[in-house]
Amino acid sequence: MSLSDEERQRLDKLGHQLEEDDPRLAKSLSGKGVLVFGHRIGTGALMALAGALLLLAGIAGNSLLLAMVGVIAFAGGLLVSGTDWFRGHVHHGPQH
Structure with a gap:
């Protein structure tokens, strides 16, 4: 089941908010381990x-x-x- 465009936009927005709020956590949660x-x-x-x-x-x-x-x-x-x-x-x- 693929995500709709609206769901992708929401996820992108949440990702950007996380990067702004806590860049260290965002980096550790990226797909690189x-x-x-x-x-x-x-x-x-x-x-x-x-x-x-x-x-x-x-x-x-x-x-x-x-x-x-x-x-x-x-x-x-x-x-x-x-x-x-x-x-x-x-x-x-x-x-x-």
């Missing part, structure tokens, strides 16, 4: 971490469904991280 103790953790890494935790919780609780969701989230996170790394290093060269 989260700042933790001054280090940026990418979205893929967070997804892989959440997947690993779900996998462990599924194993500990004997929940096959939870463990399977954890494996899928972990694999997806690794895929996103690998894709981000590939884009940053192969197309633009290593960034020092």
